[in-house]
Every structure is written in structure tokens, then in C-alpha cells.
Amino acid sequence: MAEDLFIGRKRELESLSSLLGKQSASLVVLKGRRRIGKSRLIEEFAKGKRFLKFAGIPIATSTTAQSERDLFAQQMEQQLGLKNIPTEDWGSLFSLLAKHTQKGRIVLLFDEISWMGSKDPLFLGKLKNAWDLEFKKNPQLLFVLCGSVSIWIEKNIISSTAFFGRISLFLQLDPLPLDACHQFLLSRKFHHSPYEGFQVLSVTGGIPWYLEHIQSGYSANDNIVNLCFRKEGILFNEFDRIFNDLFETRGSIYRSIVETLAEGALEFKALCKALKYPESGTMSEYLEDLILSGFITRDYTWSLKSHRPGKFSHFRLSDNYIRFYLKIIAPSRDRILRAPFIGKITESLPGWNTLMGFQFENLILANRKAIWKKLGIRSEDIVADNPYFQKKSKTKNGCQIDYLIQTRYNTLFACEIKFSKNILQIEVVKEMKQKLEAFILPKRFSCWPVLVHINGVSEALEDSGYFSSIIDFTPLLTEAQE
Secondary structure (H helix, E strand, C coil): CCCCCCCCCHHHHHHHHHHHCCCCCCEEEEEEECCCCCCCCHHHHHHCCCEEEEEECCCCCEEEHHHHHHHHHHHHHHHHHHCCCHHHHHHHHHHHHHCCCCCCCCEEEEEEEHHHHHHCCCHHHHHHHHHHHHHHHHHCCEEEEEECCHHHHHHHHCCCCCHHHHHHHEEEEECCCHHHHHHHHHHCCCCHHHHHHHHHHHCCCCCHHHHHCCCCCCCCHHHHHHHCCCCCCCCHHHHHHHHHHHHHHHHHHHHHHHHCCCCEEEEEEHHHHHHCCCCCCCHHHHHHEEEEEEECEEEEEEEECCCCCEEEEEECCCCCHHHHHHHHHHHHHHHCCCCCCCCCCHHHHHCHHHHHHHHHHHHHHHHHHHHHHHCCHHHHHHEEEEEEECCCCCCCCEEEEEEEEEEECCEEEEEHHHHHHHEEECHHHHHHHHHHHCCCCCCCEEEEEEEEECCCEHHHHCCCCCCCCEEEEHHHHCCCCC
């Protein structure tokens, strides 16, 4: 990607810029999935300002607290023009850095801070003391603590009493919205049809670093083959890097969880049963770790009458790359290692259309603001929205609505998110009617069926007039959500 090219993240840049008006130093915590563009965001924000960046070493058996300090000192020497910096203690290193950041507008970034401090139990205490006693003396300092290991950051910084009251801003980076992804692809000179754009996003899920590797002059199919189905492709081995970097020795249980959820969303009991794992606080902890890491989402149902979240929830694999790897790349791994993949991936791989249905639903749920805009719903009028699950009982049938929006006017919008590589036919109406017939609608509520599609609808379906709105994926790619 060109050095001066930066797309999206307007809200995040505005939040960071708002800190510049303060009359005191600011401590910022930035977290998000690996490859989401955290350090790139800070580099963009820091343009025109003095910028110092320090990064930790990825955790490995050979990594020690001393090797982390040695690298930190080397980075200080390179950026500050110093020599022979003592590296025996983090406190001394922080004091020296603070001494050189006492004047003027400075953006200071500690990137992958969990790697930097994980080998020394005193690291965070010394960092906290250095902030209190030295760094914050510069009222124009903006100090960013950044990392991909959201679990570590949540437990050791955000939820830590040591940093309570000291953090000026928390930022969680999510995948780019559809319109920004579209701009990103155009910036790569990847001129594509809406369906090709969807194919790319079904693999990359709006992760900027993945999108950077899309090449012009190639079709969506060819780009996906090059990235995923060749042993040198950057997405061929990405899954192992993610789990090794983030979860270390616990990688196997986290992998088992996402492999199970790749088949579809599950409630807690069903997930534990599928994994043959006890229904325990430990499993809840693992699931929370994956949620914090941005790989899975917990979708709660709610009471339509009170708007309060219910006890019933499903865990959903919401990271498109992870599911694509597990369902498509991993089963072909040995074949790919023997010889490069050749051919049309959409035609040659089993389970492709089912997978695309999951990926399409994830993209729509991650970009639900675009659906609100199409339906003319103001965010302040929404009291609840999520995938909705009605459990079967003696008095009612079970049903599942892909995405349900409830407004404060007791109006419900039941969205059917339907992927098809061909034009949708009238049968979709029958499917939706069956769902809504089972759906228990409280008195004085109205429910409007909505269809979200990607490759067009038949005249018969459109003329049926059943759906109150039929939303095409195509304009969602270009229309801003903000």
C-alpha cells in the first residue's frame, strides 16, 4: 500500500484528535484483532507530529525479559540518537525515554505491549509509575498502548486497578465497513463487480492488511487462489500465526471452539456437548477470550416487551477469514502443499455455497448500520437488534430470524439474509412465512419482513409484494454508513 494512502477510520481519528485540546497528557489504549491496522492508524494520526514507536518481540521459547529490554533499547538508540543504553531494568529505560519526551507535541506508541511486558511481572508496575511520575509531566504527550492480544490488555490494563482513572481513551478497532472496503479495493486498482467484491470480503472480512494484498489485473477468483491456495500465499499460513501469537500453549482448545462454531452458531450447552467439555467457568473464560480477540460474537435474544436481554444466547464465529480457512483451506492443505491449486474455486470445492451463506450473513451483521439506513431507521429509535432465536417449548415452535430490529414504536423488522449465486426465486417467500408463523408476536406489535440479497431477485418474488423492503448488497458497498 502506498505510504500516504489511508482509508476509513474517520471516527477513530476524530476521537484521537479530540485529545489534542486537553491541557494534560493522554494515555490511550488501542486494541483489536491481528492485522486490523492499529499501528497504521496511529502512524496516520501522528503525521506532522513527533512520533516515537516501540514494538515487542513475538513470544517464543527463546524470548526473555532481557531480550525484550535489549530490543527496546536498540529502538531508543535508533530514534533518539543515543548509545550504550543500560538494559538491566525497565524502570531505567522508561525514565530515560521520559526524559527525552518532556517537551512539545509527541505521539508515543508501545506496539504489541503484551509481548513487550509478558516476560517481566514488574513491567506494568514500572510503566504505571513512570507514567505517574515522569511521562505525564509533558501536557502535550499522547501515549498509546497498543496490542493484538486483547485478552492480556483487558486483564492487565483496562481492568487493572493500577491504571484505573489514568486512561483517557479506549479504542477497539473493528474490520472496515463495506464502503471503506470498496474504496480500499479501488485504491488497489481492483476493478470488480459487486459479486467479486463480496467474494473477496467473504475471505478477508474487511481486514485491511489482507485487502492490501489484492492485486489489480486479477479476478477475485485468481486473487483468492494466490492468497489462499498456494503454499506461499499470505493467507495459507495465517491461521497458525494467529493462534500461535495470541494463545500460545492454549491454542488447541481455542482452535477446537472455532472449528465447532464454523459449522454454525451454538448456545453454551450445545457447544460444550459438541466439544465434550464440562459446562464450567473455564469454558466461559475461553469463549470470552475469543470474543475479546474479535473472532467470535455472542448474540443475545431479548424480551420484546421489556427490551431486556434474555438468558438465551448463541455464540457465532464472526471472523470470515477464520471460517474460510477452517472450511475451505484446511481440508485442501495437503493437496496445496503437493501442487499449486488450479481452477475455479467456486466450482471445484465442496460446501462453497453453504459457506458463502455464513460469510454473507456475517458481513451484513457487521454492517448493520447500512441496513438501518436503507430502512430509514434512526439509531436512537432502536431498542434492540441482533439475530433472534425463539426456543421451542410445549406451547410454541422454535424459530430463528437472521436479523431482527426492534424500534421504540413496537415495530419489528425481520430480516432474511439470503445468499445465492443465482437470482432468488419466489420460494424465499414461503420460507420466511414459515418463520414468522412460528414467531410469537406480542399484542400491539407490527412485524415487517425484509429481504437482503446479493445476486438479484426474480420478477415473481418482487411482484409478490410480500417483503416490505428488498435490499440489494450492491449499493451497500458504496454508500457511507456514518
